[in-house]
Amino acid sequence: MGNRIERLCRVRVLLTAAACCVAAVARADLGPENVVLVVNGDSLASRTAANHYIAARGLANVAVVTLHDLPDWEATDVGTFRDRILTPVLTGANDRGLAPQLDAIAYSTAIPTKIRLSEDLTAEVLGESPAPHKIFTPYGSLTGLTTLYEPVLQKRAAEYLAPNANAAFAGPERDAEGTVVAPATVGFRRALGFGADRKPTIGPGRRYLLSTVLGVTTGRGETLEEVVDRLRTAAAADGTRPAGAVIFCETKDVRSTTRQPQFAAAVAGIEAEAAARGLDVRAEIVTTALPRRERALVGLTAGLPGVKPMDWTIADVGFAPGAFADNLTSWGAVLSERAHGQVTAVDWLRFGAAASGGTVHEPYAVPFKFPSPFVHLHRLRGLTLAEAVLRSVSGPYQYLTVGDPLSNPYARRPIVTLGMPESSREEPLSGVVPITLGAADGEGNPVPLAGWELYVDGKRIAVLPPGQPFNWDTTDLPDGAHQFAAVAVAADPAQSRGRAVRGAFTRNAAERVILELAPGTTEATWGEPLSVPVVTRGDRHGRAAFFHGSDELAELPGSQFSASGPEVARQTTAWLDTRPLGLGPVTLRAEATPAGDDGEPGTPVRAAPLHLTIVPPPNRVATVAEEVELLDGPALRWADGEPVPLANGLPAGWLAKAGAPAEANFTLTAVVTATETGLHCLALKTNCGVTIAVDGEPAPAMMEPSEASAAAKAWRCVPVWLEPGRHTFVLTGRTPEKGPVLDVQWGRRGLQTATAERWQRVAQSDAD
Known part of the structure; x- marks a missing residue:
């Protein structure tokens, strides 16, 4: 226990020290150099989404942290979150020298988005702090708790649950007459902390991390293709200044009335910003639950419990590239497989939004748990998605942000020129290399700069004031291939960033290897x-x-x-x-x-x-004819015995409850119907050494069994590509001496339990 506490404290000290050391760096608008990407290495969806995000955004190898053997991919407890997710990620960033430049953590898919907080709310942990009010329900989100990483690491639940836990919140302001007006927009950098007076400081103080999850492919989530397409579209929309509307839906529903007092100020701020920058963007308050005939929404603030796809179609509404949709409802980010009837963040993404969010548990209708209406104004002024959400949510512990943290359709990024000698393996660079830097706008005019940041292989090596020459000392690098990046930080309110990258070969060692x-x-x-x-x-x-x-x-x-x-x-x-x-x-x-x-x-x-x-490999063709009669539930056969129908499907723990004999061979046979073409995922948690065949051919797992997965303490992914139709699945294994486990999840749009309706059997198998 002592080692665990020491490790958690060490992470916080290192991150805080690194932040203080770079307090002189003026930076806000994010770039890939400021992001650490977290991947579930046991999930094909997580790996694939990460691959596409790395390619779209140019993340360096060093910025990718891979986790293995997570006990759950959908929900977990706060202790596991600290020990198996947050601490390894922050320690990895520290160990790789990324802490001074780290501002954001982006999670790929198949990482638990709902965190149970009960162990931090015991009387022993709370100490003299009173028990939380009922509105502080004991569940937090992956991204919200990452934002509040300092009190989470130190188990200060009273602090991270607080309505004003986020001192970086840029709430509404009031003028001399007491009228609500739009707040100032300030970019984010973790180097800047907040003191006891909640004012920015370069010294000791509270610090935060930006965080989003790129997509959700568990529970009632997205298909992998949906996640990948959305990430590509969001990246392509950066700086395109899309035309459209920001709509605020005003109704008598408490989900809407909660934030209505700020609607007028948000509209005025957006209209003023659009006029000042020459943007073709308007803002409007409508008195319907959904906007009507808005083909290019760049932002939406709504408050309604449910939206059916047909409702959306009838409303004749669409989103512009890079748009953010926010809806206040109880279960907007409750994405477990159990249907609850409310519209979720995934629904808004399917409707066409680039990003959305919601709470992972009942939040009650309190505004501090949700983005203020000014989130759209912050985005219009050039903040990235992750920055705009941070500046807009006062108490973010339950809010899950889904989307690309770097998404910035209204960015004003300088165009950077980077001059350095050409190099190759045959003619490498050596010694000190002169570098020339320049920045201009889209018309070739010089851009006033706050400074330069220079990176090699994803690690920052220098921070320069404008105009200072730079000579790159290559003698400290390994010989071979490297990537040099120059980032220009503009002297505008959002401190926008432009970037240029060059590959280089270096050789300085006396031994020529x-x-x-x-x-x-x-x-x-x-x-x-x-x-x-x-x-x-x-x-x-x-x-x-x-x-x-x-x-x-x-x-x-x-x-x-x-x-x-x-x-x-x-x-x-x-x-x-x-x-x-x-x-x-x-x-x-x-x-x-x-x-x-x-x-x-x-x-x-x-x-x-x-x-x-x-x-991907070729899709497997269906092998069970449509006229064959099917019954609900798969069939289980022990050794040479008769098949036993499993009419209740395969709920968690089913094998032990079925009275499985010890050290016995078994075969589980099912017919699964695919309604779409493409990737489907079979996830297994088992200690029975299971092998899988689909339509008579072996189906390999993504990873060989680890010690944890072989002991049914972690999930394994078996991806299969199917044509529409009925497919035969055969799982063969042997029970251990005691405690047999064979939990199965299956899906294309998310992952769900293998219910009797999803996993069936051929009718004649009951008699065979």
Whole structure:
């Protein structure tokens, strides 16, 4: 217990110290250098969404933190959230040197979005703090608790539950006559804290993190394709200044009346901002639950319990690229499989919004748990999605933000020119390299700057005032391929950021060790081994390995460099397992670590990255004819016994409740109907060593069983690609000596329990 508390305190101290050290950096508008992306490495959906987000936003390998063996993908308790999610992510950022530049944590899919808080609300933990009022229901969101990371790490529930927990909240202001007026818009940087007086400070004080989840593919969530398409569209909308309307729906429903006192000030602020910037955006208050005939909503604030797709179609409404839809209702982010009839964030995303949000449990109709109407004004003034939400929610512990944290359709980003000498593996850079920097607007006019930030391989190496020359010292870097990024920070209220990136090869070591990936395929099929030709040259022995993000995939077999000198090439082939990579655009990198004269590992040498696209295998054709009679529930057969119908399906814990014998072989057979073409996910939590066949062919899991998943303490993902129709699933396994577990979730749009209606059997199997 003591080690756990010490670890949590160490994370907070390191992050706070790093923030204070960079307090002089003027920055607001976010860039990929300020984001850490968290991935569930055991979920194909999480990996794939992350792959596409990395490609769309240009995140560096070092900014990706991969988690494994999460006990649940939908909901968890706050202790598990601290120990298995938040602490590893923050520790990873610290250990990689990212803390000084870290402002936001983006979660990919299949990471628990609902956090149970009961263990932080015991009398022992609360101490002298009174028990929370009933409106502070004991469930928090993944993104809200990440924003409030300091009190969460320290178990200060009274602080993170508070209505004013977020001192960075930019609430409504009042003029001399007491009229509500729009607040000022200020960008966010974690380096700036808030003192006891709730005023900004560069010294000790409360600090926050921006946070969103990219998508939700569990429970009643999205398809993977929906998440990927939305992320691409949001990135493409940045800086496009879309025309459209921000609509505030005013009704007599308490979900609407709660925020109505601020509607007029928000409309006035938006109209003034649009006029000042020449934007074709208007704001309007309507007296209907939904707007009517608005084809290009750039923002929506509503308050209604439910919207059916047909209602949306009849209203003749659509969203502009990059739009944010906010609706105050009780269960807007309650995305578990149990239907509750209320409109959710996923519904707004399906209607076309780029981002949305909601509370993960009953919030009561209190405004401080939801974005103020000024969230749309902050976005119009150039804040990213994550910044605008932070500035708009006073008590964010329950609010889940779904979308790209960097989404910024009204950004005013400078166009950056980055000058540096050309380089290649044959003609690398060495020593000190002069860098030239420039920034202009879209018409070529110079842009007033607050300063420059320079990054190498995703880590910040320098902060410069405008006009200061820079010489890049390459001698501190490993030899090989690198990425240099220059970020111009504009001297405007949002401190907008422009970015340019260049690849470079460096070589400074006396020993010439070269590692290169020979030209090969640029496309690979998921589940099939990938061969990568590798060439090594040098006069040192050593080790070489492949990496995806920050994860080591495999060690290069026979990775001994040629002892005949750097001009003699030695070629070998590495075989890589494509299953852990996910789908879509993937960047693989290889590093060689030559041994020094003392035999100890020396400085790594990096090959140029290998860019691939992982494509899905062919869809499986349905094998059960439509005229075959089906009954609800799968069939279970023990060894050579008769099949037993499972008329109640496969609820959690079903195998133990069924009186399963110890150390017995079994076969579970089901017919599953696919209504759509494409990826479906089978998730298993089992200690029975289960293998799966679909339509008579093996269905491999994404990962080999870990110690945790083999003990039924974590989920495994088995992706299958199906044509519409009826498909046969056969799960074969053997029960352990005691405590058998075979929990099954299944789905295309999210993940749900394998109910009797979803998993059926052929009628004749009852008699066979």
